[in-house]
Amino acid sequence: MRPLIWFRSDLRVHDNPALSGATHEATRGAVAVFVVCPRQWAEHDWAPVRVDFVLRCVAALSERLDRLGIALRIVAVPRFEGVAPALCAVAREHGCDALFFNRELEVNEARRDRAVRRAFEADGLAVHAFDDATMLPPGSVLTNEGKWYTVYTPFRRRFVETYLERGGLRAEPAPRRQAARVGESDVVPQRPGAFDGLSRPDLWPGGEDAGLGRLESFLETGITRYHEQRDAPALSGTSTLSPYLTSGVVSVGECLRRAVEADGHEPEPRPNRKSGPQTWINELIWREFYRHLLVGFPRLCMGTSFRREYDAIRWSANSEHLAAWQEGRTGVPIVDAAMRQLAQSGWMHNRCRMIAAMFLTKNLLIDWREGERYFMRHLVDGDLASNNGGWQWSASTGTDAAPYFRVFNPASQSKTHDPDGTYIRRFVPELAELDGDAIHEPWTLPALLRAGIGYPDPIVDLKASRDRAIEAFREVARA
Ligand SMILES: Cc1cc2nc3c(=O)[nH]c(=O)nc-3n(C[C@H](O)[C@H](O)[C@H](O)COP(=O)(O)OP(=O)(O)OC[C@H]3O[C@@H](n4cnc5c(N)ncnc54)[C@H](O)[C@@H]3O)c2cc1C
Incomplete structure (x- = not known):
């Protein structure tokens, strides 16, 4: 038997059920494949920093597979629709008689996998899918x-x-080394032009x-x-x-x-x-x-609130507020530090994800889907399930979410979790000289002092905006 092993979000050789299963069953060598899908990745809001990381991980995987006597083929198709024919062609080229892969859970991914299964079975090849996610x-x-x-x-x-x-x-048992290599590995391509942007191999080495x-x-x-x-x-x-x-x-x-x-x-x-x-x-x-x-609940993949009643919230369409949040210039230091950490590193600390998300959805009353999309487009770890879960938790629209009346006060959060302002100073250098509580709430300084700092006043009043959000949620909850 000659298996084709299809790698997706399982870019490793250790503890990999599909790889172990395939290499232990192979009798005529195994071939591996990875599919580059730029249009689909863009439609799924993959961040440039993530694409960069993934491709570096694929390159490292190729080296690991090489040591196991397995060539890694790379094929590129714009969207998931092209995956089944592309994989069937690789299988035919190498005379493979079975496909092995680890399941992915998202709706589009699962639909693609069903199409691939149908195409392989129509060609008379066996398909083996494993749980790994x-x-x-x-x-x-x-x-x-x-x-x-x-x-x-x-x-x-x-x-x-x-x-x-x-x-x-x-x-999983360690994968078995293959006696004879089948085919040659392809060179892992550079990041497609559509994903030009942040690259941080220093923070996120691949492999x-x-x-x-x-x-x-x-x-x-x-x-x-x-x-x-x-x-x-x-x-x-x-x-x-x-x-x-x-x-x-x-x-x-x-x-x-x-x-x-x-x-x-x-x-x-x-x-x-x-x-x-x-x-x-x-x-x-x-x-x-x-x-x-x-x-x-597959509808979570389709942009609906878990608690459907909250889809009736009248969200704010203030694009200036949204831009200020995205660019880290809301005038609320912990929120700005968090958003700048994301922009500079492709990652944000969990506590700050919650603070930034709650500020957007409550103090700015902007739809959580805007925040979810923006995070996805900038995170190196962008993951539909955790990102959606985190956003719907913060927006109080999700399962087991923060109750809508418990709105974080970002300044108190910052005093508790970044008491001496080290995190704020790292990402908001304009505030580096402030100490005491001023670093958490520079708006409490006299106007003359504030003018010299070059840092904006808060774009909303924290208390009034909190009350507005609670009222908007209460109205929907009452209806
Ligand atoms: C609004 C929002 C958006 C988020 N988006 C993502 C995302 O796109 N991708 C992502 O992986 N995580 C997301 N999280 C969850 C969490 O913030 C990150 O997993 C965590 O910050 C990653 O850092 P770490 O690896 O050092 O985590 P650690 O604290 O070391 O935790 C270990 C692992 O557990 C998992 N984990 C930790 N906390 C959570 C959590 N609250 N929910 C789900 N899984 C968790 C992660 O896989 C993490 O790597 C989000 C949270 C919020 C509030």
Whole structure:
């Protein structure tokens, strides 16, 4: 048997079910393929920094596969519609008789996969699909009534029970080296012109060596204090593994196993306990929750609010406010620092994602879909499930979301989580000379002093805009 292994958001050789399955079954060598889909990526709002990262990860994957005696073919088609014929052509060219891939969960991706399956089966080839995007397969964590969970805490409880019933997560066997290489690897292309923009290989080196190295160093130095440091954006208190997880460069199962091990070789994750590893496991389960939700409620991929009643909110169409938020010049330092961190690095600290998202959807009363799209277009870790989940949580339109009347005060958030203003100073240098509370709320300084700083006054009054948002939500909730 000669399998064709189709890589997508699983750009690694370790703990990869499709790769392991294919290489162990192969009897005549295996071939791998990656499809570049620029128009589709643009329609899915992939950020330039993400495309750059992904292609560097594909190049690193190609080297790894080469050591396993597997050539990586690269084909390019504009959109998903072209994928099935392109893959069938590669399979024919190399005399493959089966296709192996790991499932993707989003609606368009799943539709594309069904078309590919039909095309291969019509050509008489077998198709083997594996679960890899989550720790437990979507549909395996359901209520007693067989329904999808829409609230996080009971989901987590059942997740842990299911995990234990299954005896934990087993790592995939290492892929088998192929005796004879079939075909030659293609050169991984440069980033398509449509994605010219931010590139940060210094922050986001490509490939699984870099990703696994980051996991190791987090386990050595970060995980034990994660529960104390994870909300402080000035510290390197989180793993920064999100781009590696989104593109499948590091396996989420591997992360869970290592975190359970870091917790003193406990056989089970116990997310309620206040320890670094347990708190980190809790975040991995949030990721899991949002991914399962995407399968249970495919309309989440289609831009509707989870709580449909909130689609009736009369959002503001103030394009100047939207532009000020995007460009980090709202006059609210923590929000501006966050948006500038995103623009400069392609990443934003989780606490700041929540603050920036709540400011847009509540204080500016701008539709969460504007923010969701903007984040996607700039994040190196852009992930439909987590991004949509995070935005709908912040906008109070989602499942198990922040209640609409609990609006973050960005200045208090900043005083709590960036008390000495280190994070603000890093990204908003205009404010570097301010100290005390002034760095969090420069609008409290006398006008004469403010004029010399070159930093704008807040574009909205925090209290009045908060009251307006609560009223807008209350009106819809009452209706
Ligand atoms: C408005 C908003 C938008 C977001 N958009 C994305 C996105 O596009 N892609 C993305 O990966 N995450 C997103 N998140 C979740 C979270 O902010 C990032 O996963 C996290 O900041 C990544 O940093 P880290 O790798 O250091 O995380 P760590 O704190 O080290 O956590 C480890 C991993 O757990 C997962 N995780 C952590 N927190 C969350 C969370 N709240 N929800 C879901 N998964 C989580 C991530 O995979 C992360 O890499 C968003 C959150 C909000 C509030």
